[in-house]
Each structure stands twice: as structure tokens, then as C-alpha cells.
Amino acid sequence: MTSAMALRDRPEVVALLALLAAYLSWLALGWIPGGEQELQILFLAPIDALVIYAAWRASRRCGEAPRLRLFWMSIAVAWTAELFADLTLAVYDIGLNDPTFPSLADVFFLAFYPLLLVALLRVPAAPETSFQRLRIALDCAAVIVGGGAAVWYFVLGHTVIDGGHGVFATSVSIAYPIGDLILLGALALAILRPGPAALRIPLRLIALGLVTLIVADMVYGYAQLHGEYSPGDPVDTLYVLMAVPFVLAAVAQRRLRSGDPEGEARGAPAVSSRASPLPLLGLAIGFGILLGTQWQDKFFPDLSLLFFAIALAGLTAARQYADQRERALTEAALRESEQRFRAIFDHAGVGIAYSAFENGVPRIVEANEAFSRMVGYSRQELRGEDFSLITHPDDLSDLAEMGQEVALGQDSIAREPRCLRKDGSTMWGSLTVSVLRDEAGVPRYAIGMLEDITRRKTAERVKDEFVSMVGHELRTPLTSIRGSLGLLEGGMMGVLSEEATEMLGTAVSNADRLVRLINDILDVERIDAGRADLDLSPVPAAELVRQSIQVLDAVAGEAGVTIQVEADGGPTVLADEDRIVQTLTNLIGNAIKFSERGGTITVGAMPGPDHVVFTVHDAGRGIPADRLESVFDRFSQVDASDARERGGTGLGLAIARGIVEQHGGRIWAESTVGRGATFRFTLPISTDLDRNGGGGE
Amino acid sequence: MRRRLLLVEDEDAIREIAQISLERVGGWSVLAVASGLEALEVVATGASFDAVLLDVMMPELDGPTTMRRLREGSLPAAVPVVFLTAKLQPADRERLHELGATGVIAKPFDPMSLSTELDRILES
Numbered sequence: 152m153t154s155a156m157a158l159r160d161r162p163e164v165v166a167l168l169a170l171l172a173a174y175l176s177w178l179a180l181g182w183i184p185g186g187e188q189e190l191q192i193l194f195l196a197p198i199d200a201l202v203i204y205a206a207w208r209a210s211r212r213c214g215e216a217p218r219l220r221l222f223w224m225s226i227a228v229a230w231t232a233e234l235f236a237d238l239t240l241a242v243y244d245i246g247l248n249d250p251t252f253p254s255l256a257d258v259f260f261l262a263f264y265p266l267l268l269v270a271l272l273r274v275p276a277a278p279e280t281s282f283q284r285l286r287i288a289l290d291c292a293a294v295i296v297g298g299g300a301a302v303w304y305f306v307l308g309h310t311v312i313d314g315g316h317g318v319f320a321t322s323v324s325i326a327y328p329i330g331d332l333i334l335l336g337a338l339a340l341a342i343l344r345p346g347p348a349a350l351r352i353p354l355r356l357i358a359l360g361l362v363t364l365i366v367a368d369m370v371y372g373y374a375q376l377h378g379e380y381s382p383g384d385p386v387d388t389l390y391v392l393m394a395v396p397f398v399l400a401a402v403a404q405r406r407l408r409s410g411d412p413e414g415e416a417r418g419a420p421a422v423s424s425r426a427s428p429l430p431l432l433g434l435a436i437g438f439g440i441l442l443g444t445q446w447q448d449k450f451f452p453d454l455s456l457l458f459f460a461i462a463l464a465g466l467t468a469a470r471q472y473a474d475q476r477e478r479a480l481t482e483a484a485l486r487e488s489e490q491r492f493r494a495i496f497d498h499a500g501v502g503i504a505y506s507a508f509e510n511g512v513p514r515i516v517e518a519n520e521a522f523s524r525m526v527g528y529s530r531q532e533l534r535g536e537d538f539s540l541i542t543h544p545d546d547l548s549d550l551a552e553m554g555q556e557v558a559l560g561q562d563s564i565a566r567e568p569r570c571l572r573k574d575g576s577t578m579w580g581s582l583t584v585s586v587l588r589d590e591a592g593v594p595r596y597a598i599g600m601l602e603d604i605t606r607r608k609t610a611e612r613v614k615d616e617f618v619s620m621v622g623h624e625l626r627t628p629l630t631s632i633r634g635s636l637g638l639l640e641g642g643m644m645g646v647l648s649e650e651a652t653e654m655l656g657t658a659v660s661n662a663d664r665l666v667r668l669i670n671d672i673l674d675v676e677r678i679d680a681g682r683a684d685l686d687l688s689p690v691p692a693a694e695l696v697r698q699s700i701q702v703l704d705a706v707a708g709e710a711g712v713t714i715q716v717e718a719d720g721g722p723t724v725l726a727d728e729d730r731i732v733q734t735l736t737n738l739i740g741n742a743i744k745f746s747e748r749g750g751t752i753t754v755g756a757m758p759g760p761d762h763v764v765f766t767v768h769d770a771g772r773g774i775p776a777d778r779l780e781s782v783f784d785r786f787s788q789v790d791a792s793d794a795r796e797r798g799g800t801g802l803g804l805a806i807a808r809g810i811v812e813q814h815g816g817r818i819w820a821e822s823t824v825g826r827g828a829t830f831r832f833t834l835p836i837s838t839d840l841d842r843n844g845g846g847g848e
Numbered sequence: 849m850r851r852r853l854l855l856v857e858d859e860d861a862i863r864e865i866a867q868i869s870l871e872r873v874g875g876w877s878v879l880a881v882a883s884g885l886e887a888l889e890v891v892a893t894g895a896s897f898d899a900v901l902l903d904v905m906m907p908e909l910d911g912p913t914t915m916r917r918l919r920e921g922s923l924p925a926a927v928p929v930v931f932l933t934a935k936l937q938p939a940d941r942e943r944l945h946e947l948g949a950t951g952v953i954a955k956p957f958d959p960m961s962l963s964t965e966l967d968r969i970l971e972s
Binding site: 643 | 859861865868905934937956957
């Protein structure tokens with residue numbers, strides 16, 4: 152609000168300053184003996200109007216937060232009653248020169264209270280826990296009782312005990328302080344409940360205005376009762392000044408956009424970390440007044456104030472008890488939760504190490520029993536160490552990579568490094584690290600979970616070796632069989648009869664099929680186990696198509712099939728060249744097998760938004776709709792006789808699917824029976840990032 | 849002058865087939881031995897070859913070791929060494945290339961096109 156810009160934004164501030172300047176200079180003049188002091192009342196109406204204007208503008212700024220908008224509208228309505236009251240009073244005092252009490256003005260003055268109460272009760276609040284609600288109720292009660300003690304002491308007590316002012320006048324004069332107390336309670340409620348952050352400052356300014364009003368009402372009520380009030384009494388100054396915080400509160404209401412979190416009521420923390428000073432303040436006021444009565448007992452000889460003191464003491468005790476009870480319950484819940492997690496931590500079969508970051512390196516704060524057992528260091532020895540102590544020197548790069556990922560903002564990282572035990576032996580570990588960060592995103596703690604996967608790794612290695620061995624052991628005798636048959640068929644062992652040559656041809660082609668079957672089975676096994684590492688690099692899609700066709704050119708020629716290429720040379724894909732050529736040759740090979748002599752196969756590669764679609768189309772017999780999915784399963788051929796007639800292994804499409812999916816692509820078949828089949832698969836388009844950063848898995 | 853090839857293969861049948869194939873189809877002059885040690889002895893006698901065809905999996909001295917020992921001995925670095933292997937995984941092939949193999953031929957091979965394949969490797 153200090154800049155010129157902000158002032159232009161808030162004309163009510165300028166108006167307020169001008170009005171206050173005029174009022175204060177008038178006051179200075181008015182106190183000159185003989186001044187027209189009762190004309191002070193003339194300042195009330197403009198400042199009331201200013202509050203209405205400011206509140207109306209505040210409601211406009213909350214246009215997108217309906218509940219706050221209604222709050223400010225209600226404030227404006229309440230102050231309209233105040234404006235009417237002051238105008239009526241001016242007519243009585245100056246126009247009729249008849250300072251009657253009570254008068255029509257009091258009707259408007261009293262209307263101000265319920266209207267303001269409505270406004271305060273409109274302040275939205277988030278749901279509270281039962282303890283919060285109890286705490287707020289006790290605090291509000293303390294505020295009301297404390298304020299009540301003051302009101303009783305100065306006004307109410309006298310009215311009730313002294314009597315002699317007429318029932319009607321007494322009731323009206325009592326109504327003001329009681330209205331004040333109710334407003335005070337409602338305001339305490341609005342402030343104490345978890346309300347919208349945007350109302351924090353406005354509500355506190357309104358509190359200041361209300362306290363001024365209460366003081367003014369007490370002084371006014373006391374003066375009226377004792378017949379000491381006359382228009383222009385200094386108490387009128389308080390009535391003028393009480394409007395100022397209301398104007399400022401409305402000015403402080405900032406503009407709220409739709410969905411602005413400050414316009415929503417937010418839950419307050421469930422546990423009060425410190426005791427509220429309010430009950431103690433109430434208690435102090437109560438006892439202060441009690442002492443005051445002893446000191447000036449002629450002013451208030453009654454002991455009724457003792458009641459207020461006792462009530463305040465009771466409320467304070469209840470509040471302290473509620474706080475203590477809440478803390479005890481919360482602590483018990485925390486302790487129980489702590490015990491539960493402690494039990495998980497202590498007895499988990501997984502090694503858990505809780506670390507704190509020091510200069511970017513997580514150092515172990517505490518490791519559990521399983522962790523200590525796995526790595527062979529005692530829990531004591533692990534304290535303060537970082538993970539390099541237990542990582543195999545050859546796998547320290549894994550730790551460095553994990554550190555980089557943490558720096559890049561990853562919160563959960565997994566690696567499978569070898570671990571080095573205290574006794575020097577090695578263990579395969581599966582390490583998962585979860586990072587906890589502070590509000591600025593700086594890593595503070597890490598929870599490392601370690602599993603011993605040596606047995607799994609050993610089993611994998613044994614299986615790999617076994618599979619590799621099986622491949623070798625099967626291929627060795629096949630080499631002899633295929634070699635002998637080949638030499639015989641080739642006529643190297645002398646010329647054979649036509650029949651014998653034909654027979655040998657069958658033997659050769661079946662030996663070849665057996666070789667392909669072995670190769671495919673081993674491929675499928677490796678792809679399924681996820682151990683066929685991809686060697687990714689950016690390759691032009693057209694180049695992949697060209698290579699694949701080159702492999703099968705001779706086969707197609709033999710089958711009398713023409714291959715037509717529809718590849719746009721442009722897009723480059725991120726792929727393992729050998730693997731994708733293998734996939735394409737599988738698909739093209741199939742297309743050749745299922746094409747009629749003289750048929751045409753179309754092979755294409757077309758760019759999409761973020762991928763390239765490869766297409767292999769044949770005009771063969773097609774695939775029934777219910778088999779379009781299952782053709783990609785292992786040993787699934789549309790016709791059981793296909794394997795024999797067409798020389799396939801039944802694994803080609805399963806391998807193709809494995810390879811494409813490993814690349815992050817998708818493969819599918821489309822077909823109309825009798826009109827051919829189209830196989831399509833997608834590969835991600837290579838970006839500049841791949842080219843610059845390299846594309847390893 | 850027929851080109852001279854040293855063939856090292858422990859399996860009798862395969863050795864015989866490869867020898868016949870290379871001699872009759874490819875026109876090589878083949879000296880076939882059954883183990884790495886024999887190969888070392890042959891080379892140690894000062895015999896010279898235009899190429900070596902080595903089986904990978906052999907008892908005692910395996911293919912890669914035999915190649916290393918041959919190179920350490922009197923086999924000139926210029927003589928190409930081609931491996932015959934039944935292990936076809938890309939990683940295995942890569943390892944052989946890293947060890948200094950000129951090329952790799954997969955088992956089973958077609959005896960009628962073995963020499964063509966060998967020539968292709970030697971020419972590249």
C-alpha cells in the first residue's frame with residue numbers, strides 16, 4: 152500500500168487520510184473553549200459511508216471466492232445500519248436539539264450488532280478435530296467471560312444493582328454491552344477457527360475496531376447511566392476512530408482469483424505446539440478486576456466479580472487439561488506408530504539403512520539387523536559410514552550414477568551392485584534408495600533397502616550357461632549331420648541318383664529347420680528373460696528396410712514374389728539395428744511364405760508424430776480375426792500344417808513382438824481373410840538428444 | 849599355388865567335413881589338426897599359412913588362447929584368424945572380434961558355401 156500505484160488502486164485510503172486530517176484539525180479547533188463540540192457527530196456519517204464503500208470494494212475483489220464476497224457484503228450492510236443510526240442521531244442532536252435516550256437512533260445502532268454477527272459467522276472454516284473444537288470453544292468462552300467481567304464492572308453491574316433508571320432505558324443500555332460481548336465471542340471464533348489465510352490480517356484489524364467499539368460502548372453506557380453524556384462528549388471520538396480499522400481491514404483484503412488457496416479455509420495443525428496465551432490473559436484480567444474491587448470497594452462493593460474470576464480460572468484449567476490430554480493422546484499415537492515402524496525396521500528381512508545427507512553424500516545414521524547381517528559389519532560400525540564402504544570397487548560407478556540421479560531430482564532409485572562384505576566376500580545386492588527432501592528440494596535423508604540377490608544372480612548365471620551350453624551341444628552334432636548331408640547333396644562324394652539327391656535335399660532342409668528352431672528358442676528365452684541387451688543408436692528407417700530386403704532378396708526371387716518398397720527416407724529411429732533387421736526379415740519372410748507365386752509384398756516405413764510405423768503387407772490368404780492377437784504367441788500358427796509346409800519355427804512373431812516391445816514400440820496385425828495380411832510395428836523417432844547423448848540402455 | 853589353411857577343430861567329423869569342403873569346393877590346401885597344442889607345434893616347425901580357421905570350444909587350449917599363443921609364437925600378425933563357433937550370441941561374437949579375430953563363421957555351416965563365406969571374410 153505504500154507505492155503510488157497501490158494508492159491509485161485504493162482510493163478509499165486517500166479518502167480516509169483526508170477525512171482523518173479534517174477531523175483531527177477540527178478536533179484541535181473544537182477543543183478551544185466555546186467550540187461547537189456537538190458538531191463532531193457530523194464526521195460520523197462520512198466515515199461510515201467510507202467503511203461501506205471500502206467493504207463493497209473488498210467484496211468486489213473477492214468476486215471469485217463467493218464466501219469471502221458475502222462476508223464483505225455483510226460488513227457493508229452492517230455499516231449501512233450504523234450510517235442510518237448516525238444520521239438519525241445527527242437529526243436528533245442538531246436538528247431537533249433533543250438528545251433523547253433511547254431514541255430511534257438506538258434501533259439502528261442495535262441493528263448493527265446482529266448484522267455484524269452475521270458477517271463474522273460467514274467466515275469460512277476448515278473442519279476441525281474434536282480437540283481443536285474444544286480448544287476454540289474454551290478460548291472463546293474465556294474471551295467472553297473476560298470481556299464480560301470488564302463490562303459487568305463498568306456498566307452492567309451498576310445498571311442491575313443501582314437500578315432506578317427505568318426498565319426500558321435500562322434494557323437498551325444493557326443491550327449495547329451484551330451485543331458487544333456476543334460480537335467479541337463471534338470474532339474470537341472467526342479468528343481462532345482455521346479460516347482462509349487471506350482474511351488473517353483483515354480479521355485482526357476488525358478485532359481492533361471491535362475492541363474500540365466495546366470501550367466506547369462502556370464509556371458511553373456508563374456516562375448515559377449517570378446522566379453525564381452530552382453530544383460532543385470525548386467518547387464520540389472513539390466512535391469515529393473505531394471505523395478506521397474497519398476501512399483498513401477492507402483495504403487489506405487482496406484480490407482473490409478463482410481457486411486461490413488463500414481464499415480457502417485450511418486445516419490448522421492438529422496439535423497445539425504451545426499453549427495459547429488467551430486463557431492466561433483472561434485470568435489476568437479477571438484477577439486484576441478482582442484486586443481492583445478490593446482497592447476501590449466503594450466503586451463496586453459487590454463480590455459478583457468473584458464469579459468471573461472463578462469462571463476464568465475454571466476455563467483456564469479446562470483449557471490446560473484439554474491441551475495436556477491432546478498432547479498425551481498425540482504422543483501415545485506417535486509412540487505407537489514409532490513402535491510399529493521400529494518393529495518393521497528391526498525385524499525386516501530386507502536390510503534397511505537410514506542415512507542423512509552430509510555434503511551431498513548419504514551417511515548411515517542407523518542400519519537394521521538384517522542390513523548388518525548381510526554386509527557383515529555391526530550396526531555400530533556402520534554408523535556414520537557411506538555406502539562406498541560396502542560396495543564392490545568395480546561397482547562404485549553404480550553409486551556415482553545413483554548420486555547423479557538424486558541430483559537430477561529422482562526420489563526413488565534402484566540398482567543391482569555387488570556388495571563387499573567386511574570379510575572381503577562378495578554379495579549381489581538389490582539396492583533401492585528413497586530420498587526425502589526439504590522444502591527447497593535439497594536431499595536430507597535417504598532410506599536404503601538392500602536385498603541379497605546372490606542366489607538369483609547365481610541361478611541366472613547358471614541358467615545362462617546352461618542355455619548357452621545346450622545351444623552348443625545341440626549345434627555340434629547338427630554341424631556334422633548338416634555338413635555330411637550338404638557334401639553328399641552337393642555331389643562331393645560322387646554322383647547320386649536323382650531320387651537320392653531329392654531325399655538328401657529333404658534331409659538338408661529339415662536339418663536347417665532344426666538349426667533355426669534352436670536359434671529361435673534361444674532367442675525367445677533371452678528376450679523373455681530380459682537379457683537381450685539392446686545396442687540402441689539412431690538409424691534411418693529406410694536403411695533398416697533396405698538391409699532386411701537385401702537378406703531376403705534371393706528367397707523372394709526363388710518364390711517368384713516381388714518386394715515393393717514404400718519407405719520415406721526421412722525419419723530416423725532409435726533402434727538396435729541387428730534386432731530390427733531380424734524383426735523385419737521375420738515379417739518379410741512370413742509374407743513371402745504366404746504369398747502366391749507372382750504376388751507382391753509391400754514393405755514401408757512411414758513417420759508418425761513421435762514414432763515411425765513399419766508395415767509389411769502381403770496379398771496372401773490372410774489371418775482370421777480371432778487369431779490376429781494370438782499369432783504373436785509362441786508356437787501359434789494359424790494352420791497346424793504350416794510349420795511343416797512353410798518351414799517356420801512358430802517362434803518368429805513371438806521374437807518380433809519381444810524385440811519391438813523391448814524398444815518401447817507396439818506390434819499388431821490387420822487382415823481381411825482372403826485378401827492378405829498387414830503387420831505393423833512402431834519404433835520411437837530418434838531425437839537430437841539421442842544423437843548427442845548416445846543411446847545405450 | 850593353392851592357398852594354405854590351418855584348420856584346428858577337435859571334433860573329428862566336423863574337421864573332416866570342413867577339410868573336404870574347403871579343399872574340394874574352395875580349392876584350399878588344408879592342414880587339419882585336432883587341438884590347439886598341435887597347431888602350435890605345426891606353426892613352430894616354421895610352416896606358413898595364408899589363414900587359420902579355429903574352433904572356439906576345445907579341451908585344454910580353447911580357440912582364443914590358441915590364437916594368442918600362435919600370435920605370440922611365430923604366426924605373423926598379418927595372417928588372418930577366423931573362428932568357427934556354435935555360440936551365436938552377439939556378445940560372444942563381439943568378444944571374439946575384440947580379441948583380434950578377423951571373422952566368425954557360425955556352426956552349423958553349409959559345406960557347399962563355407963569357402964565362399966571364408967573368402968568374403970578374408971576379402972573384407
